[in-house]
Amino acid sequence: MLNLDDDSVESFGGAEPALADRWVLSRLTRTIGLVNEGFESYRFAEVTRTIYDFLWRDYCDWYIELAKPRLLHGSQQEKAHVQAVLVQTLEQALRLMHPIMPYITEQLWQQLPGAEDRENSIMVSIWPEAVDGIDETAEEQMTLLQDVVTGVRTIRSELNVPPGKKVELVVSAANEETANLLRQLQGDLSVLTAAEQVKIGVAMDQPASSGSGVVGDIEIYVPLAGLIDVDAERQRLAKEIKKFQGLLRSLDGKLGNEGFLKKAPPQVVEKERQRREEYADTLQKLEASLKML
Structure with a gap:
């Protein structure tokens, strides 16, 4: 919330939604549907796990990390858009969580920007419903990004590369279609892997003295010169x-x-x-x- 300019948050609009925006909103829609199905069939443990997975994994682990560069360095329109996505996604997630954690969700909900435009209490707010908002393409592209990032992090961990150390990343795709998609994700790859340089191509050779990993038909290389002894x-x-x-x-x-x-x-x-x-x-x-x- 420290990255919000004031107590109000504009609605979506202005800036073109990034992949991360489309993905997190799609995941929210999917989560709302699963939670409602769980409540209707009294599967409360599944409801709890579904909400936890969305908030902790999707929202905190991935979306917030991808939002930071635009909050810090984006245009005013980009910053306003990502703020709106952050707040409105969290607001709906808190409503989903309220029956399970009533007190803390009420407190957090009251602290969200734009509270003056909502009901007096989260208890009487409109319950979220899953509308037609699932973006299969965004989810597939984000899965690819997550898989590559996880592969890089595994290489770093297994070879004792310090977490904050900037690396060079070489990503070799099996075909030009996949390579072009990865090029579209290059900025996000750099952010999530702490890579100062990302090279993407087709059937690229493995650099000397490099860690390697495989994600489907994609090969990942991290040159180790200067990173470790x-x-x-x-x-x-x-x-x-x-x-x-x-x-x-x-x-x-x-x-x-x-x-x-x-x-x-x-x-x-x-x-x-x-x-x-x-x-x-x-x-x-x-x-x-x-x-x-």
Whole structure:
């Protein structure tokens, strides 16, 4: 709310809606429909989860992050538009949540800009209804963006690239159609991956010493020069690999011991088997990270 100019928020209009705007409004419409279906069939746990997923994942994790550049650096029209989307989306979400969390939603609702133009209480406000507002194209494009961003974040995490460190991003599509779509999303990709440069093309070669990932038919590369000490990272990964190889040998010995399997309670044996799966998965990821270097 600190990014709002005053206590009023203009309605949508003026600026051309960005993909993120179309997507979050589509997701809101879809959420309203699911919540109403849940209430009608008394599936209150599903209602709670649906609202939580929309507010926490869609609205906070993704939309607010994509809104920040326009709030800070956009034109006056762009800023007014994104403010309207932020406030009106949150206002409807609070109405959906009110039966589950009555007191806090009332308090937040009263603090939203434009309160003087609404009812005196959220309790008597009009209940949201899902109108024809689902934008399948926006949701499909946003899913692609989210998948690529998640892939980049995974590479950064697995190779210990500091979160705030700017990276170069190379995105190789399988065809020109996908490449053109990714070029339209280039600005959002830069924002969400902390990339100072994004190169997008078709069948691009993998840069030397780069982390890599695959999202469908899209290959993602993050050149590591200047980001991390490659030699030190190789040594760290080799040390971790050796550690987990030892842990796996120890567990394999225990799980291969007939005496342990007969004497130990079933839940203990099952827990050890789960640990082995976790260790094997971690080892596989460590070995894959080492190969990237």
